[in-house]
Amino acid sequence: MSLYKPETVQCNGETFSIYLTEEELEERIAELGKELSEKYEGQNPIFIGVLNGAYIFLSDLMRSVEIPCEVDFLKLSSYGDEKVSSGEVTDLKDIDADIEGRNVILVEDIVDTGLSMNYLLDKLEKKNPESIATVTLLHKTEATHHEVQLDYVGFKIPTLFVLGYGLDYAQEGRNLAQIYILDEEDQENE
Numbered sequence: 479m480s481l482y483k484p485e486t487v488q489c490n491g492e493t494f495s496i497y498l499t500e501e502e503l504e505e506r507i508a509e510l511g512k513e514l515s516e517k518y519e520g521q522n523p524i525f526i527g528v529l530n531g532a533y534i535f536l537s538d539l540m541r542s543v544e545i546p547c548e549v550d551f552l553k554l555s556s557y558g559d560e561k562v563s564s565g566e567v568t569d570l571k572d573i574d575a576d577i578e579g580r581n582v583i584l585v586e587d588i589v590d591t592g593l594s595m596n597y598l599l600d601k602l603e604k605k606n607p608e609s610i611a612t613v614t615l616l617h618k619t620e621a622t623h624h625e626v627q628l629d630y631v632g633f634k635i636p637t638l639f640v641l642g643y644g645l646d647y648a649q650e651g652r653n654l655a656q657i658y659i660l661d662e663e664d665q666e667n668e
């Protein structure tokens with residue numbers, strides 16, 4: 479059970495309000511876990527989580543999957559401490575597993591511009607997996623301008639900055655139990 483779920487959050491002087499509750503997250507993640515369990519029965523898929531943001535989602539998603547599976551992580555960064563993408567992806571850690579011939583499930587917390595997911599798919603395809611499916615908890619549909627393959631999407635969300643459940647603002651807020659959204663007024667005033 480998670481305890482850190484205030485009504486509003488102040489982070490770096492800006493106000494965020496609840497957007498997705500713990501219950502809504504749990505319910506949708508259970509549905510995704512069920513879909514993946516059915517699709518990957520007998521295939522021992524490997525989940526690849528994208529650090530840092532996806533670590534909480536990946537942990538809950540994997541525990542809602544009821545088939546044998548494995549996990550590995552890679553790490554990249556493109557936002558730094560900002561709310562907008564730098565437009566460049568920095569590779570910080572590669573996976574250790576050999577994924578040649580494996581069924582890969584790539585797990586992101588959020589697809590915004592699509593730059594990171596586009597980059598990741600390119601990078602992992604070069605390692606000759608049998609298949610790659612993508613899962614993202616959140617998709618900012620109207621902000622995505624890079625071509626991306628999205629197979630499983632938790633929630634489609636508007637083009638507003640979000641926080642919590644693994645997602646940070648200048649490294650803060652990852653331990654919030656729910657997803658919070660920047661008040662639209664604050665976003666418009668920037």
Ligand SMILES: O=P(O)(O)OC[C@H]1O[C@H](OP(=O)(O)OP(=O)(O)O)[C@H](O)[C@@H]1O
Nearest residue numbers: 530531555556557589590591592593594
């Ligand atoms: O679709 P995009 O515009 O590329 O944005 C999505 C990326 O942004 C976040 O990573 P970030 O660079 O903030 O690193 P973090 O996960 O360590 O917070 C998130 O985890 C995705 O990887």
Ligand SMILES: Nc1nc2[nH]cnc2c(=O)[nH]1
Nearest residue numbers: 590638639640641645646
């Ligand atoms: N925390 C956070 N990270 C992001 N990376 C890309 N979009 C977002 C967002 O809205 N919030």
